[in-house]
Amino acid sequence: MTEPCHAKVELYTTAWCPYCIRAKRLLDKKGVRYIEYRIDRHPELRAEMVQRSGGGTTVPQIFIDGRPIGGSDDLHALEYQGRLDALLGLTAQGE
Numbered sequence: 001m002t003e004p005c006h007a008k009v010e011l012y013t014t015a016w017c018p019y020c021i022r023a024k025r026l027l028d029k030k031g032v033r034y035i036e037y038r039i040d041r042h043p044e045l046r047a048e049m050v051q052r053s054g055g056g057t058t059v060p061q062i063f064i065d066g067r068p069i070g071g072s073d074d075l076h077a078l079e080y081q082g083r084l085d086a087l088l089g090l091t092a093q094g095e
Helices: 018-029 045-053 072-080 084-088
Strands: 009-013 035-038 061-064 067-070
Touching: 009 018, 009 045, 018 072, 035 045, 045 061, 045 067, 061 072, 067 072, 072 084
Parallel strands: 009 035
Antiparallel strands: 009 061, 061 067
């Protein structure tokens, strides 16, 4: 059992992006709440996304505590490396 996520997680997404769906599924599976900015509904957010990410123009662009993580593949790589839970502030109970 894990404790609630203590990090602020933000994603810039579109409705039709399979990578966005994949990233959200991983976060949902971990019970992580996130803020989703839909740039297909609010195209004015695209410039903000590019600026915050240091030039990233594809979706999703993912941020944990304001730090740009990259996209879905980057998020999954952190999970595979065992580093994602620490970034999210998740810890197993009893540790």
